[in-house]
Amino acid sequence: MAAENRRxxxxxxxLVKLQGEFVWHHHDAEDELFxxxxxxxxxxxxxxxxxxxxxxxxxxxxxxxxxxxxxxxxEEETPIMLLE
Numbered sequence: 001m002a003a004e005n006r007r008x009x010x011x012x013x014x015l016v017k018l019q020g021e022f023v024w025h026h027h028d029a030e031d032e033l034f035x036x037x038x039x040x041x042x043x044x045x046x047x048x049x050x051x052x053x054x055x056x057x058x059x060x061x062x063x064x065x066x067x068x069x070x071x072x073x074x075e076e077e078t079p080i081m082l083l084e
Contacts, residue, residue: 014082021073027066032084035061039078044071 011030018041034041034056041056046069056062064070 012082012084014084015079016082017077017079018072018074019077022071024069024071026069027064027084029066030084031066032064032070032082033061034064034072035081035083037079037081039074039076041078041080042073042075044073045069 024046034043036056036058038058040058041062043054043056043062043064045052045054045064054062
């Protein structure tokens, strides 16, 4: 995953190209917003002993609340913008 980071007030803005599967993880202190620029992002989420999967298309976004386990992946190189 290639990334470029910038700060906006108390948030980080990250421009990322994601391809393949990342790792299951969570953030203790911050929510995370994934905005898909091009391609498609698959997001698996584990919460309350269940697992769900979402597919986010260009122009769409998903917000992952702090503390929620998530696994982003993309079959092809997918540019996304992250806000954390």
